[in-house]
Amino acid sequence: METLSVLAFGISVVAALFTGWAALATARQARSARDQTEIQREQVEAAREQTRLQRAIADEAIQPYVWADIQPDMKQGMIVDLVVGNSGPTVATDIRVAFDVPPPVSSEALEDSEPLLRTLSEGLRSLAPGREIRWHLGTGPDLMGKDAPQLIRIKVDADGPHGPLPTVEVPVDISQWRLSKDAPDGSLHLVRKSIQDLTKSFDKAASRLAQRS
16 A cells, blocks of 8 residues: 555656646746737837838928028129028928018118018918029128128928928028128129120220221
8 A cells, every 4th residue: 555655646746747847838838929929019010110110201202391591692693582492392382481580671672571571471372392482682782781680580381292391490690691702603694794894805995996097
């Protein structure tokens, strides 16, 4: 009987060890399954985030980029323009331009400045890709000599194909232009200058011929 009891006890111990091993293996499998599920969930989240980023990049690539600036007119020498442009690939709509202080204007442009600022504040209907609209403000020396604020902050809001665009803010300090070089790059300016030089040479030659005769 003792032998049978010992044998039964041994079998019980072995069974208990096997059961413990089986339970441990089952726990490991369950933990591995949970880990695998978590990895799969993270992979799904990563795929969703990548898709979202790709969609955002694609949307951003077709958004218009609308800006406003005060610039020298490089085709007319000393003239200064207020410019609104669209450097993006698609049409911008409802373009609204606001100034913290009104930009300086010459006496000749003063009459048109108030309607212009009101139009820009209410919004331009649309602006095609690569399009710029310019309004003359006056000559550089005239504007820089005024007592009006020289630092102007321009804020531009507009809509694109996917809704409102981020606000663009452009600080412009006209006083920093005082030492800049007036160098128009337009071909008409160069042609006009060449004609003026040629006219002077012709007048001198005609004067010499008249004196000789």
